[in-house]
Amino acid sequence: xxxxxxxxxxxxxxxxxxxxxxxxxxxxxxxxxxxxxxxxxxxxxxxxxxxxxxxxxxxxxxxxxxxxxxxxxxxxxxxxxxxxxxxxxxxxxxxxxxxxxxxxxxxxxxxxxxxxxxxxxxxxxxxxxxxxxxxxxxxxxxxxxxxxxxxxxxxxxxxxxxxxxxxxxxxxxxxxxxxxxxxxxxxxxxxxxxxxxxxxxxxxxxxxxxxxxxxxxxxxxxxxxxxxxxxxxxxxxxxxxxxxxxxxxxxxxxxxxxxxxxxxxxxxxxxxxxxxxxxxxxxxxxxxxxxxxxxxxxxxxxxxxxxxxxxxxxxxxxxxxxxxxxxxxxxxxxxxxxxx
Amino acid sequence: xxxxxxxxxxxxxxxxxxxxxxxxxxxxxxxxxxxxxxxxxxxxxxxxxxxxxxxxxxxxxxxxxxxxxxxxxxxxxxxxxxxxxxxxxxxxxxxxxxxxxxxxxxxxxxxxxxxxxxxxxxxxxxxxxxxxxxxxxxxxxxxxxxxxxxxxxxxxxxxxxxxxxxxxxxxxxxxxxxxxxxxxxxxxxxxxxxxxxxxxxxxxxxxxxxxxxxxxxxxxxxxxxxxxxxxxxxxxxxxxxxxxxxxxxxxxxxxxxxxxxxxxxxxxxxxxxxxxxxxxxxxxxxxxxxxxxxxxxxxxxxxxxxxxxxxxxxxxxxxxxxxxxxxxxxxxxxxxxxxx
Numbered sequence: 001x002x003x004x005x006x007x008x009x010x011x012x013x014x015x016x017x018x019x020x021x022x023x024x025x026x027x028x029x030x031x032x033x034x035x036x037x038x039x040x041x042x043x044x045x046x047x048x049x050x051x052x053x054x055x056x057x058x059x060x061x062x063x064x065x066x067x068x069x070x071x072x073x074x075x076x077x078x079x080x081x082x083x084x085x086x087x088x089x090x091x092x093x094x095x096x097x098x099x100x101x102x103x104x105x106x107x108x109x110x111x112x113x114x115x116x117x118x119x120x121x122x123x124x125x126x127x128x129x130x131x132x133x134x135x136x137x138x139x140x141x142x143x144x145x146x147x148x149x150x151x152x153x154x155x156x157x158x159x160x161x162x163x164x165x166x167x168x169x170x171x172x173x174x175x176x177x178x179x180x181x182x183x184x185x186x187x188x189x190x191x192x193x194x195x196x197x198x199x200x201x202x203x204x205x206x207x208x209x210x211x212x213x214x215x216x217x218x219x220x221x222x223x224x225x226x227x228x229x230x231x232x233x234x235x236x237x238x239x240x241x242x243x244x245x246x247x248x249x250x251x252x253x254x255x256x257x258x259x260x261x262x263x264x265x266x267x268x269x270x271x272x273x274x275x276x277x278x279x280x281x282x283x284x285x286x287x288x289x290x291x292x293x294x295x296x297x298x299x300x301x302x303x304x305x306x307x308x309x310x311x312x313x314x315x316x317x318x319x320x321x322x323x324x325x326x327x328x329x330x331x332x333x334x335x336x337x338x339x340x
Numbered sequence: 341x342x343x344x345x346x347x348x349x350x351x352x353x354x355x356x357x358x359x360x361x362x363x364x365x366x367x368x369x370x371x372x373x374x375x376x377x378x379x380x381x382x383x384x385x386x387x388x389x390x391x392x393x394x395x396x397x398x399x400x401x402x403x404x405x406x407x408x409x410x411x412x413x414x415x416x417x418x419x420x421x422x423x424x425x426x427x428x429x430x431x432x433x434x435x436x437x438x439x440x441x442x443x444x445x446x447x448x449x450x451x452x453x454x455x456x457x458x459x460x461x462x463x464x465x466x467x468x469x470x471x472x473x474x475x476x477x478x479x480x481x482x483x484x485x486x487x488x489x490x491x492x493x494x495x496x497x498x499x500x501x502x503x504x505x506x507x508x509x510x511x512x513x514x515x516x517x518x519x520x521x522x523x524x525x526x527x528x529x530x531x532x533x534x535x536x537x538x539x540x541x542x543x544x545x546x547x548x549x550x551x552x553x554x555x556x557x558x559x560x561x562x563x564x565x566x567x568x569x570x571x572x573x574x575x576x577x578x579x580x581x582x583x584x585x586x587x588x589x590x591x592x593x594x595x596x597x598x599x600x601x602x603x604x605x606x607x608x609x610x611x612x613x614x615x616x617x618x619x620x621x622x623x624x625x626x627x628x629x630x631x632x633x634x635x636x637x638x639x640x641x642x643x644x645x646x647x648x649x650x651x652x653x654x655x656x657x658x659x660x661x662x663x664x665x666x667x668x669x670x671x672x673x674x675x676x677x678x679x680x
Contacts, residue, residue, distance in 0.1 A: 010426040011670055012439050012492065013628070018411070019446040020635075021364035026455040027634060028358045033459045057465030062623075063637040063644070064462050069624045070631050071358070076624050086350040099352050106359040115366040119373045122404050125397030152352065283402075284409045284416050288353070291410050294367060295360075297403040304403070330351055 025107050027067050032100045036065065037073075037083060037091040045080040098151060105148035110141050114299040121297050132301035134249035135230055139204040142180065146201075146208035150181040156244075157187035159328045160273055160335060164240050166191035172239040175265060176200065177229045177258075178246040182209025182222070184275070185242060189218040197222045198238075200229050229258060234265040241266070244275035245333075248292070251302035252314055259318030259338075266340050272320065274336040275328075277305045288332035311336055365447050367407050372440045376405065377413075377423060377431040385420040438491060445488035450481050454639040461637050472641035474589035475570055479544040482520065486541075486548035490521040496584075497527035499668045500613055500675060504580050506531035512579040515605060516540065517569045517598075518586040522549025522562070524615070525582060529558040537562045538578075540569050569598060574605040581606070584615035585673075588632070591642035592654055599658030599678075606680050612660065614676040615668075617645045628672035651676055 031037060039053040047062035054061065069076040073087045083092060090099045105111070110131070114121075117128030131138045164174070171194040176185035179199035186209075189195045197218070199209050203226040213222035225232050229246070241262050247255045262272055277292035284290050289305060296303035306314075312323045320338035327334050371377060379393040387402035394401065409416040413427045423432060430439045445451070450471070454461075457468030471478045504514070511534040516525035519539035526549075529535045537558070539549050543566040553562035565572050569586070581602050587595045602612055617632035624630050629645060636643035646654075652663045660678035667674050 009670075010429055012430050012437075013672070014426065015368070015430050015439055016442070016446070016492075018364050018368045019443045022362035022366075022447065022452065023455055023634065023638075024358050024361035026362075026458045026638075028355070030458040030462055034462060056463045059465040060462035060637060063633045064458075066623045067631055067634040070627045076622065086354065089350055090352050090355050097352075099355055102356070103359045106356070107362065112362065115363055118366045118370040118404075122370055122374060122400035123396045125399040152356075282416065283406045287410045291407055293403045294363065294407040297400060298363075298366075330349075332353070 024071065025103075027064060027071070028073070029103050029107055031064060031068055031073070032091065032103050034064075035093065036061070036068075037087050037100070038093045040074070040081055040083050041088065041092040041094055045082060047079070047081075050081065097154075101148045101150075102152060103148075105145050108141075108144055108148075110144070111299070114295075118294075118298050126297070126301040127299050129299065132299065134300055134303065135228065135254065137202045137228070139202045142202060142205045143208060146181040146205050150183050150212065153181070153183040153187075155331050156275055156328050156333060156335070157184045158191075159326075159331075160184055160242065160244075160275065161188045161191040163273060163326065163335060163337060164188055164192075164271070166195065168192075169194050172196070173237055174198065175234060175238040175241040175262070177234075177241060177243050177262065179209050179242075180205060180245075182206075182212050184244050185209075186213055186216050186218055186222065188240075188242075189213075189221050190216055195221065198225060198235060199223070200225045200227070200232055200234065202226065202228075230261070234261060236265045237267055238265055239267055239270055241270070241272045242275075243272060247274065247311070247314075248276060248296055248305055249300050249303040251304075252306075252310070254302075255306075255314050256318050259315055259320065263319040263340065268340060270340050272315075272338040272340075274311070274338070275333050276311070276336060277332065278308050278311070278325065278334045278336070279305050281307055281309065283307070286332070289334070308336070364411065365443075367404060367411070368413070369443050369447055371404060371408055371413075372431065372443050374404075375433065376401070376408075377427050377440070378433045380414070380421055380423050381428065381432040381434055385422060387419070387421075390421065437494070441488045441490075442492060443488075445485050448481075448484055448488075450484070451639070454635075458634075458638050466637070466641040467639050469639065472639065474640055474643065475568065475594065477542045477568070479542045482542060482545045483548060486521040486545050490523050490552065493521070493523040493527075495671050496615055496668050496673060496675070497524045498531075499666075499671075500524055500582065500584075500615065501528045501531040503613060503666065503675060503677060504528055504532075504611070506535065508532075509534050512536070513577055514538065515574060515578040515581040515602070517574075517581060517583050517602065519549050519564075519582075520545060520585075522546075522552045524584050525549075526553055526556050526558055526562065528580075528582075529553075529561050530556055535561065538565060538575060539563070540565045540567070540572060540574065542566065542568075570601065574601060576605045578606055579610055581610070581612045582615075583612060587614065587651070587654075588616060588636055588645055589640050589643040591644075592646075592650070594642075595646075595654050596658050599655055599660065603659040603680065608680060610680050612655075612678040612680075614651070614678070615673050616651070616676060617672065618648050618651070618665065618674045618676070619645050621647055621649065623647070626672070629674070648676070 051058040120128035185197035277289040279290035293305040323338040391398040391401040460468035525537035617629040619630035633645040
């Protein structure tokens with residue numbers, strides 16, 4: 001959708017497109033569910049051939065593939081479809097960078113329900129869903145997250161491994177809180193064969209992380225502490241703690257409480273590495289980080305996309321004298337690094 | 341969402357944004373339901389003032405208004421929100437061009453359900469919903485359409501009144517099939533005080549059209565024939581027939597059947613005026629007309645956005661020797677004019 005606000009004569013086109021924007025999600029989701037991108041990667045290029053390969057109707061495939069062409073996920077020439085570069089890299093299941101699984105979480109029934117109650121959430125100032133207290137286990141939600149969202153972690157996880165000096169290979173103990181799929185700790189362990197990872201999350205979620213640790217060959221250095229990050233015994237003597245995509249779920253006092261628990265588990269000189277959507281002070285830039293606040297309004301009781309100043313103050317209150325901000329190249333999230 | 345397919349290094353941003361595009365619809369819908377745009381037009385400009393005026397929470401309003409700012413429906417300066425020109429014209433309920441009601445149809449539960457079954461619709465080649473045969477009454481759907489979608493008709497209706505020579509003021513009988521809100525016939529009657537309109541639609545839908553005819557002062561020249569366009573006695577001796585947004589609901593034989601019924605109700609020299617989304621032969625341009633095909637796949641058993649060549653052939657088979665295409669300035673739909 002092009003912004004029409006700067007043209008001299010406004011048209012209703014952008015408003016119309018926003019009112020039907022949900023169709024975009026459904027079209028991409030249907031194409032992923034039918035695995036149309038992989039079928040085209042495998043050589044099917046006409047509506048008939050794609051239909052045969054995906055078990056769908058030729059008419060349905062023709063209409064969906066035309067829509068995907070209009071949206072520049074495909075090209076169409078002489079009734080033959082092909083993948084755009086973007087689709088070939090990110091939507092074809094043969095590609096190591098394939099992100100297709102993310103739709104299972106981003107457009108899950110849970111997420112739809114959160115946003116389906118958005119009017120009520122704006123009225124009350126927090127989610128209209130019953131799952132808004134994220135200090136409580138909602139294992140079905142977070143197992144889905146862990147199974148779906150691992151592909152997007154790669155650049156962030158590599159960046160974090162770099163910040164943690166993984167290439168130096170020094171022995172270190174790493175606490176990964178709200179580990180989810182576990183890929184941040186696992187990536188660090190892959191890059192530093194002397195790193196030991198302790199992952200904290202709900203029991204069913206840690207099963208996914210353990211599968212990934214085995215898959216990436218670091219299972220012998222990957223242990224778990226199942227339970228709430230607010231209650232479970234965290235252990236002590238850690239060099240690094242990873243807290244990725246967790247603080248935005250809570251209000252400020254809860255964030256400070258969690259950070260104080262982390263503080264007490266640390267060696268002097270230990271570092272906490274956070275990954276978050278961090279909007280500027282205006283809260284409307286940069287767009288992806290700032291827009292994330294709405295996801296928290298829709299889905300949590302009191303979570304938010306906090307600014308750097310807010311995080312710096314929270315972490316200082318919890319005992320971390322210094323916090324610095326580190327943009328991840330080409331990614332919407334940012335890394336914060338807090339030192340004890 | 342910016343197209344990233346032409347950049348040298350594809351990023352996952354556009355795919356991510358498409359997976360969460362449904363959030364755009366929900367945000368705009370919530371803002372319309374809370375009437376935030378009108379509150380700002382009425383002078384509320386801080387989150388607190390907007391919250392007080394709309395009965396919502398300040399926190400919820402702040403987050404939603406920030407999101408609307410990111411999406412360029414609002415501006416934000418020094419914590420004060422203002423309407424963009426686009427929002428002032430099309431989303432503020434004081435504006436005569438306000439389109440806010442359209443979200444009630446475009447993002448209705450019925451439309452969501454149609455698109456929620458899109459994967460199955462692609463598999464079978466037609467809607468997965470039970471309401472796919474649009475020759476049958478689904479009055480709840482079409483009353484909602486009639487109540488919600490009238491605002492978008494204005495430019496098209498004025499264009500059609502012009503094509504029908506309304507300014508000349510000649511006496512004429514006009515048959516408006518699938519009249520819906522009735523605004524095409526009503527606009528023609530407003531522009532030609534010697535025009536008599538006969539509207540055909542389901543009974544409950546015609547009640548909305550009659551309200552509009554009274555509102556615009558043409559009730560004395562507006563009569564109705566309730567029932568199916570395929571069965572009801574249409575009458576005869578018409579100079580013009582209006583068939584707006586109807587053919588796309590059906591397969592080709594059904595379109596031809598309807599057009600033959602219209603043909604027999606006509607004076608020699610009579611003209612049929614259709615309004616449709618008409619994609620080019622490639623079926624992927626222009627984008628809005630071509631994308632409409634997916635709406636028909638999702639919601640009908642066998643409807644489509646037909647090309648001009650397809651329409652020309654259907655109408656010729658039904659007895660209309662000549663059909664011409666007339667783009668409506670600045671609008672995605674096109675008018676077809678068929679002569680007996």
